[in-house]
Amino acid sequence: MKTATLTGRGGTWVAAKARPNGSATSLAYGVIEMASTVSRQDFLKLTGIGIGALAFSELGFDLAKATAIKRELRIANATESRSICPYCAVGCSMIAYTRPDTNGQPQLLQIEGDPDSPVNEGRLCPKGATALQLASSNRRVEHPMYRAPGATAWQQLTWDDMLDKLARRIKDSRDRTFVAVDKKGNLVNRVDGIAFTGGATFSSEEGYFAAKVMRGLGLVYLEQQARV
Ligand code: SF4
Secondary structure: OEEEEEOOOOOOEEEEEEOOOOOHHHHHHHHHHHHOOOHHHHHHHHHHHHHHHHHHOOOOOOHHHHHHHHHHHHHOOOOEEEEEEOOOOOOOOEEEEEEEEEOOEEEEEEEOOOOOOOOOOOOOOOHHHHHHHHHHHHOOOOOOOEEEOOOOEEEEHHHHHHHHHHHHHHHHHHHOOOOOOEOOOOOEEEEEEEEEEEEEOOOOOHHHHHHHHHHHHHHHEEOOOOOO
């Protein structure tokens, strides 16, 4: 059994152990085995040293290269499309890799950070790094769902039904809360009962359009997540 060690706070830690067959799994096994009492800083040092040492001399092959080849095969000949993470206002840039499936439909293979983006330089936070699941998870809700006031169960609606319902609610709320003249007698023509928030993937044009529509309805409470 092979080991790599580092002397740090609290003594000498075993960095990694490789089983005699030198498999990559045994490397991960060894690292997990030692990690329970080491600090985060030490852990990063340890894994850097362990992988660096074992990748070439102990396992007999370059793990980084093997990982790159595996990744290369997964997205080989895929179409690259650039987009923006939908989750928050940081606006990290992403690359989506797609390839037609046997029916000719685009199949999403992978999403990763765009290294050419000055915003995230190829990185994604854990939330953005799981964006693939937003599109491919079998737990994704693909239809409008409605839960009536006081009800415990959700019901599935068509998009037309849901849009009609939204339009009805907006009209009713606007009629009910419209203020033509304020308490000082000023003509204001505003709606106090509705607020609007825009999502992170709004483009400048969409944000402009949404603001125009909402102001046209008389809304004064507007917020916009996208600031990029
Ligand atoms: S990757 Fe994370 S930080 Fe970047 S936009 Fe998405 S949620 Fe925000």
